[in-house]
Amino acid sequence: xxxxxxxxxxxxxxxxxxxxxxxxxxxxxxxxxxxxxxxxxxxxxxxxxxxxxxxxxxxxxxxxxxxxxxxxxxxxxxxxxxxxxxxxxxxxxxxxxxxxxxxxxxxxxxxxxxxxxxxxxxxxxxxxxxxxxxxxxxxxxxxxxxxxxxxxxxxxxxxxxxxxxxxx
Amino acid sequence: xxxxxxxxxxxxxxxxxxxxxxxxxxxxxxxxxxxxxxxxxxxxxxxxxxxxxxxxxxxxxxxxxxxxxxxxxxxxxxxxxxxxxxxxxxxxxxxxxxxxxxxxxxxxxxxxxxxxxxxxxxxxxxxxxxxxxxxxxxxxxxxxxxxxxxxxxxxxxxxxxxxxxxxx
Numbered sequence: 320x321x322x323x324x325x326x327x328x329x330x331x332x333x334x335x336x337x338x339x340x341x342x343x344x345x346x347x348x349x350x351x352x353x354x355x356x357x358x359x360x361x362x363x364x365x366x367x368x369x370x371x372x373x374x375x376x377x378x379x380x381x382x383x384x385x386x387x388x389x390x391x392x393x394x395x396x397x398x399x400x401x402x403x404x405x406x407x408x409x410x411x412x413x414x415x416x417x418x419x420x421x422x423x424x425x426x427x428x429x430x431x432x433x434x435x436x437x438x439x440x441x442x443x444x445x446x447x448x449x450x451x452x453x454x455x456x457x458x459x460x461x462x463x464x465x466x467x468x469x470x471x472x473x474x475x476x477x478x479x480x481x482x483x484x485x486x487x
Numbered sequence: 488x489x490x491x492x493x494x495x496x497x498x499x500x501x502x503x504x505x506x507x508x509x510x511x512x513x514x515x516x517x518x519x520x521x522x523x524x525x526x527x528x529x530x531x532x533x534x535x536x537x538x539x540x541x542x543x544x545x546x547x548x549x550x551x552x553x554x555x556x557x558x559x560x561x562x563x564x565x566x567x568x569x570x571x572x573x574x575x576x577x578x579x580x581x582x583x584x585x586x587x588x589x590x591x592x593x594x595x596x597x598x599x600x601x602x603x604x605x606x607x608x609x610x611x612x613x614x615x616x617x618x619x620x621x622x623x624x625x626x627x628x629x630x631x632x633x634x635x636x637x638x639x640x641x642x643x644x645x646x647x648x649x650x651x652x653x654x655x
Contacts, residue, residue, distance in 0.1 A: 321608065325491045325579040350513050361578055364556040366568030377545070377581055379491050388532040400534030400543075407624075410529055411493040411610045413545055413581070441488065442548040442579045444570040 327440035329357040329362075329426075331378060335436045338382065353418070355441060356426040362426040365444075370397045373447035374430070379440045380412035414439070417447050495608035497525040497594075499546060503604045506550065521586070523596040523609060530594040533612075537591045541615035542598070547608045548580035584608070585615050589627075 333353040355376075357365060368374065385408065391397065392404040402411055413433065422429040428444075501521040523544075525533060536542065553576065559565065560572040569577055582603065590597040596612075 323493045323495070323497065323608065323610070325493070325581075326490070327489065328578050340500070361556065361570075364569040365571070366557060366566075367571040368568055371571065375583070377579075377583070381489075388529065389534060392518050398534075399583070400536055401532040402529075403532075403534060403536040403539065403614055405613060405616070409611055410496050413493075413546075415543070415545070415583075415613065440491065442491070443577055443581050444572055445573060445583065448573070 325379075325442055327358070327468070328361045329355055329377065330374070331346055331355050331433075331437075331441055332438040333375050333433050333437045333439070335433075336437060339458050349432050351431065353420075353430050353435065355430060356359040357426045357428065357441075359426055365423060365426070365428075366422070367446065368428075368446070370418060371446045373417050374420050375416060375429075375444040375445040375447050376414075376416050376430075376435070376441060377445070378414045378416075378435060379442055380407045380409075380414045381438075382436065383407050383412035386410045386412070388434050413442065416470040467472075470485065493547075493610055495526070495547065495610065496612075497523055497609040499523050499601075499605075499607040499609055501543070501601055501603050501605045501607070503601075506604060511626050517600050517620040519599065519601050520589075521596060521603065522600050525596065525609075526596045533591060533594070533596075536588070536596075536612065536614070539588060539614045540597075541585055542588050543612040543613040543615050544582075544584050544586060544598075544603070544609060545613070546582045546584075546603060547610055548575045548577075548582045549606075549608055550604065551575050551577070553582035554578045554580070581610065595626055614616045 331353060332353065332355070386401070387406075387408045388401050388405045389398050390401055390404055390408060392399060392406045405413065416434055417432075419432050420428060420430055432453040444462075499521060500523070502519065502544055554569070555574075555576045556569050556578075557566050558569055558572055558576060560567060560573045560574045575582065584602055585600075586598040586601050588596060
C-alpha cells in the first residue's frame with residue numbers, strides 16, 4: 320500500500336495549550352482568535368484569499384500517535400465507528416475546521432472561531448463554498464438532536480491515551 | 488520541517504478515467520455513482536456511518552506530482568493564489584468532496600454526487616454536519632457570481648502539466 324507524504328505549509332498558533340476543555344468544533348470556539356503563520360515559500364498562494372469570509376483549514380492532528388476504530392465521542396455516551404465521528408484518533412489524523420478569516424498581513428492569517436490546539440501543522444487552506452451547505456435532506460445518524468452541544472460542550476481527556484509515540 | 492506520512496484507508500472507484508470533462512465539485516456530479524472500497528483492516532470504523540445522509544471524503548489527488556502557487560482555475564480566466572481556489576495542484580494535494588451516502592455493504596460504500604477520478608486513494612471519511620453550513624455573511628471573493636458554474640462546468644486539461652513524476 321502506497322505511503323503518502325505531506326509537508327506542513329504553515330503552523331497554527333492558538334490559545335489552546337491542552338487537549339482538555341477545548342471547543343469540539345469551530346462553532347464552539349466562536350470569537351476565539353488564532354494566528355496562522357504560512358511559511359514564506361507558500362505565501363504567494365494566498366493571493367485573493369482575502370476576498371473570502373470563511374476558509375476551510377485542513378491540518379495534521381500532531382498529538383495523535385495511535386488510532387482507534389471504535390470510539391466514544393464527546394457528543395455521546397455510546398460507541399461509534401471512528402468514521403461516523405469527528406474524533407481525533409483517526410487512522411489518518413487529518414483535522415478540518417471552517418474558520419472566519421478576518422485579516423491577512425503578509426504571511427499571517429488572523430482567523431476566528433477556532434477549535435485547534437496550539438502549534439498544529441497546517442496542511443491546506445480551501446475557500447469555503449456554499450455548495451457544501453446546499454444539501455437537501457441531511458440526515459445526522461447518531462448525532463440527531465445532539466448538534467446544539469457543539470456550541471458549548473468541551474473536550475475532555477478521553478483521547479489522551481492515543482498520544483505519545485506509539486513506537487516507545 | 489517535519490514530514491507527515493499517511494496510508495490510504497481505501498480506494499475510490501468512479502466512472503471518471505480522465506481528468507478532462509469531469510465535474511468540478513460534487514454538486515456538478517449530481518447522481519453520478521461511485522463505489523468506495525474500504526480496506527478490511529479499517530471496516531470496523533464504519534459502524535453507524537449508515538445513519539448519515541452525506542459524508543465528507545478526504546482523498547489524495549494522486550495524479551498531482553507538482554504544485555503551483557498561482558493558478559487559473561476552471562471557474563475564471565484570471566489568476567488566483569492556489570489557496571483561494573479548489574484547484575488540484577496544491578502543495579499538499581488533498582481533495583475534499585461532500586457526497587451522498589446511499590448504501591453500505593460490508594466494506595463497500597455506495598455514494599452519489601462524485602467529482603473524483605477513478606482509483607483515487609481515500610484518506611479519511613467524516614460525517615457531514617450542518618454547522619459547517621450555518622455560516623452568516625459568507626463572502627466569496629473572486630467566486631462571487633460564478634458559483635452556479637459548478638453545476639455544469641467541466642474540467643479541461645489545464646492541470647495536466649502537473650502530472651507525471653516530478654523526479655523523471
